[in-house]
Amino acid sequence: MIPQAAELPWFAALPVALLLLGGAGLTLIGSIGLLRLRSFYERVHAPTLATSYGMGCILIASMIFFSVLQTRLVIHEVVIGAFIVLTTPVTLMLVARAALHRDRLEKNATVPPSINQPAT
Amino acid sequence: MRKLLPHPLVSAALLLLWLVLDQTLAPGPVLIGSIIALIGGWTLAQLDPGRPRLRRPGVALRLAGQVLLDVARSNLAVARAILGRPKDRRAGFIRIPLALRDPRALAVLAAILTATPGSAWVEYDGEEGCLLLHVLDLGEEEEWMRLVKDRYEQPLMEIFA
Amino acid sequence: MTAMVLSWCLLLAQLMLALAMLCATWRVLRGPRAQDRVVGLDTLYVNAMLLLVTFGIRSGTQVYFEAALVIALLGFVSTAALAKFLMRGEVIE
Incomplete structure (x- = not known):
């Protein structure tokens, strides 16, 4: 039982509950993708499900919850959101490039050759 | 000032x-x-990163809205792809020639494409201006080309003119 | 009544996030290659951060927010360092 939940009016509690379920569901599906997708390059797509709308839903739920509860604007979750949105592409691109580099070093045939050195 | x-x-x-x-x-x-x-x-x-010249805030706003919408759509598509059978889709790499040269605009394009669940920016060759993209559900390659070039590259070229 | 619904939804959301963390942990342990583990770790910390936010809602305090922010910051740095390591074999050149 949540201590303050009883003080929350239904028009705030309902969206919070739905957003929590939606966000957690998207995150879970993304992580299941980490298990189910078969190649590394397919698995790179999986975390973005959690870092885009999965995270967005949960952070908005938290914002609504605290804003209504404290009857003032509580939006510092935006900072987490902005930070994750800015950093996720960077990390995923770095990891993908590192993986491509390693696969090419090992002459893995499943990855396309470098543009500058056509396949010999 | x-x-x-x-x-x-x-x-x-x-x-x-x-x-x-x-x-x-x-x-x-x-x-x-x-x-x-x-x-x-x-x-x-x-x-000293240089001063970016941002133009056309209207175009930028429309692009932001478009990206939000596309990411939502891609979320659903990828969720379906993960839960569905792997045989129904074809993942693969795709090469797209880009006319965009401004490094900041390229960074924004890379962030957009990677943040969209269905596509991931893998490599970019600065000399040829060629982008290597990995796509979870390839479908029609032409469609991906058009999506990247018309929907994202065009407005980015206007913004970072 | 709505309090009950909210409590149950919150519990369900937390269970789903915990399960998501388990999936990511499995990928970290299982591999098969180093880059798979790095992507698993990246997902793991994002999931942990979201779980902390839901804990904040459960307890009604904002203490968890700071923990979530720190995890988000450190997670980015560590994943970037690991990716660099994969590329070159050393973090600082």
Whole structure:
């Protein structure tokens, strides 16, 4: 039982509950993708499900919850959101490039050759 | 003014970040936040990344809305792809020639494409201007080309003109 | 009544996030290659951060927010360092 939940009016509690379920569901599906997708390059797509709308839903739920509860604007979750949105592409691109580099070093045939050195 | 605020947008963002973290508009935090914003702007000027020339805020706003919509659509598509049978889709790499050359615009394009669940930016070759993209559900390759070139590259070229 | 619904939804959301963390942990342990583990770790910390936010809602305090922010910051730095390591074999050149 949540201590303050009883003080929350239904028009705030309902969206919070739905957003929590939606966000957690998207995150879970993304992580299941980490298990189910078969190649590394397919698995790179999986975390973005959690870092885009999965995270967005949960952070908005938290914002609504605290804003209504404290009857003032509580939006510092935006900072987490902005930070994750800015950093996720960077990390995923770095990891993908590192993986491509390693696969090419090992002459893995499943990855396309470098543009500058056509396949010999 | 240029000396005091070399990067007004960055400074404004830093001040906003400080105030949101402090959750207040009291004079004390505003003062500290302003100092941090000024120092941040000067530091960035020292690093000298060059001043981006942003044009057409209307186009930028429309692009942002389009990206939000596309990411939502792609979320659903990828969720379906993960839960569905793997035989129903074909993942693969795709090469797209880009006319975009501005490094900042390319960074924005890379962020957009990677943040969209269905596609991931893998490699970019600066000399040829060729982009290597990995796509979870390939479908029609033509469609991906058109999506990247018309929907994202075109407005980005207008914004970073 | 709505309090009950909210409590149950919150519990369900937390269970789903915990399960998501388990999936990511499995990928970290299982591999098969180093880059798979790095992507698993990246997902793991994002999931942990979201779980902390839901804990904040459950307890009604904002203490968890700071923990979530720190995890988000450190997670980015560590993943970037690991990716660099994968590329070059050393973090600082």
